[in-house]
Amino acid sequence: MQINRVALDLAKQLIQVHAVDLSGKVLVRKPLRRTQLLPFFRELVPCEVGMEACSGAHHWARQLQAMGHRVRLLPPQYVKPFVLGQKNDANDAAAICAAMSRPEIPAVTVKTIAQQDRQALHRIRSARVAQRTALVNQTRGLLAEYGLVVGRGRGTLRQAIPELLEDAENGLSLDFRQLLAELYDELVVLDARVEQLTGRIEQQVRQEPDTQRLMQIPGIGPLTASALVAAIGDATQFRNGRQLAAFLGLVPRQHSSGGKARLLGIHKRGDSYLRQLLVHGARSVLRTAANKPDDRSRWLVNLSTRKHRNTATVAQANKTARIAWAVLARNEPYRP
Known part of the structure; x- marks a missing residue:
């Protein structure tokens, strides 16, 4: 056989x-x-x-x-x-x-070497950002144990550590000062590494027409454009923009029975990193929508007055994903 x-x-x-x-x-x-x-x-x-x-x-x-x-x-x-x-x-x-044997089960498109290379770059950068955030939180927590409270933000901490090391009257011991100096050096190295990886992504984005077209869409920057091309590849694998939004976890969960449709919050399946980038971009679009007279901005402002601000943000992220599918699948520039 x-x-x-x-x-x-x-x-x-x-x-x-x-x-x-x-x-x-x-x-x-x-x-x-x-x-x-x-x-x-x-x-x-x-x-x-x-x-x-x-x-x-x-x-x-x-x-x-x-x-x-x-x-x-x-x-x-x-x-x-x-x-x-x-x-x-x-x-x-x-x-x-x-x-x-079930043809209705959707298949995942095989990624090329170039797509995997780009995704690896994003994964490494994301890991370095997480390490940097953990280091900042750890350093602020350790300083609080000595009665020294530093404000939120990586920039605030980087500015405060040299001042704390030079202050001889703050009660820090010699051993902890040495540890604090090592933590500061580690933070500087992580900052430089993140900037280097971000620069490599931005350089790649400037060399490709697909990412250049995506960056014309409000709410999509170099990181989001690069991550979209790396994760999606050929956009024609999705029949329409809603399928792409569902792939990214930006459509409602459904719990229906007996002919009664019940829609819940978004199901959050798919690539959480890419969904996070789209939501962050949608927040920036919502923040500036009140100052713009176009139809999309008026729709978004109207939605944010009727619904919770987070609901409007996710709705904008969903719309951004659909527009991105149209730009990639039809190979045409963004039309406001």
Whole structure:
């Protein structure tokens, strides 16, 4: 019998393989080491291969596509309901194979090397920003233990630390002064690292037409434009702008029954980093909307008077995502 579908449950070393024929009969059910996976597929006639969209999935998808196989990356939340019995590698692979038979399950588009490079740049910058924020909070907390309260903000702390180190009458011991100086040096290094990574992102944005068009949209800056192109790639994978907004978690959750529709808050699925950037951009748009006479600004101001300010912010983020889809999918500039 010829293999029709192959499901892979990925891991670092052992990868579980579950292969079936056209009738659904199991032909292969065994684990393979990483070094054995590609030779296994070289011996197969091109078929459909399914994996969860998890760590390493895009790498394997590119390798298998180069061999002529058709690869489907499935969202893990849609695979979980197909697991029968207890959780183990064999049952997980069987669940992936069962989910592959459902064409209505949306597939994740395989990312290119360039997209992964850009996402890695954003992830590293985000991690450095989180480290810097943690360092600032830790330093302010330690100073408070000595009765020295520093105002909020990274800039305030950077300005205050040298003054505290020079003040001989503030009661700080020699040991803590040395620790405080080391924390200050670490903060300066993290600031420089974040600025360097931000500069690299801005340089990439200036060289690409897609990101240049996205930056014409109110509420989208260099970081958001770069992150959108890295996460979405080909916008035509979404049928319309609402699908992109749903992919980013900017549409309401639904809890309906008996024909009664009930809409809740946004479901917050998808890329939380990208959603955060869009919401921050929407806040800036809302802040300046009162001074602008265009229709979009009047709509936003009117909405903010009828609804909570956060509701209006998310509504603007949703609108920004839809406009971004139109700009990318239709390959045209933003029209105010």
